[in-house]
Amino acid sequence: MDKLRAGSITRSMTTLFTHDCSAIHPTNMVVKFADDTTIVGLISNNDETHYREEIQHLTGWCTDNNLVLNTSKTKEVIVDFRRSKKVEHIPLLIHGEEVERVDHIKFLGIHITSDLTWSVHASYLVKKAQQRLFFLRKLKRTGLSSQLLENFYRATIESILCMSATVWYGSCTAKDRKDLARVVKTAQGIVGQPLPQLDSVYDSRVQRRAGRIAADPTHLGHQLFVALPSGKRYRNIRTHTNRLKHSFFPRAVKSIHPPTLSLRK
Known part of the structure; x- marks a missing residue:
């Protein structure tokens, strides 16, 4: 290699x-x-x-x-x-x-x-997000509503945890995901209402980005979205290592389906 x-x-x-x-x-x-x-x-x-x-x-x-x-x-x-x-x-x-x-x-x-693992990055995000939980608690003590607290969380904490998540989140270890999820759980207890989980945020972002790439012939990754003869889904990318299997493009190809063409008479 x-x-x-x-x-x-x-x-x-x-x-x-x-x-x-x-x-x-x-x-x-x-x-x-x-x-x-x-x-x-x-x-x-x-x-x-x-x-x-x-x-x-x-x-x-x-x-x-x-x-x-x-x-x-x-x-x-x-x-x-x-x-x-x-x-x-x-x-x-x-x-x-x-x-x-x-x-x-x-x-x-x-x-x-150098080994393309994400523990260093995940630890950095957890530490940075935990620092901002302090401000979320401060706002809670002032009597701010749950909706405003959630807005603050999504703008200042979730935005950190999910920054460029399509690049790294899929390849995180179970420990990294657990540490990241613990931050969301803590914030959820402060806000007092359910918050979007990182897994669902990641999946939605992968689908959204995959859709844009599949629809853009000028994108370098567009050629990886090859529809099967049935037209119901894209051809999976063959992977020989877990590193490639959990990376963005193999997941992106599986996450969306080719657009259906409507025939007009």
Whole structure:
């Protein structure tokens, strides 16, 4: 199995167009958001040439556009599930300074680990949500109605627990889900009325997102929604590992059905 190397690069920049900052090799991807840039490289046969050339190209692009790379804030994480003997990875250098290699990085609010598990992210969400339960209790003591308390919960706590849930919730361990559900149960006791459970919120979001992708031919995942000859459902995605089985697209394909066509005479 191949491995992935990703370097999340943060740079100070003014407002400018970055359309020409793109990958030079098809095995790499440059993901840009505000002042954060992430390079994802697929490495085969231990050949990191394209990945390192991509880093050098980005470094040169920043220099040409008078941008300064903050190497001290740059992190690299390696995802490698090969069963063969692991090789020692050569450190990544930017302007002669070594990039720190870590076990997990925070990407757009989601903690991604080198083993693609979600316990770190789930623990972070539970801790953050529990801090906001304090404010929910404070509002309860002021005599606020249950409806307003629920609105506060859904806006400030559920929004945290379910942020990008379609990416990570399906692959959570039973312990992670139990810890997340405990926060909802505590909030429910404070509010004094039933609150949406995370499982149901996750299922509804998967269905909604799957419907949008299936209806959008320009989406990269659209080709995965292939209707069976009967037209009653989509063809399931074959999975050989639990990691893939519990990921978004296999679940999304099973969650919706192809639209029925109405024939008019």
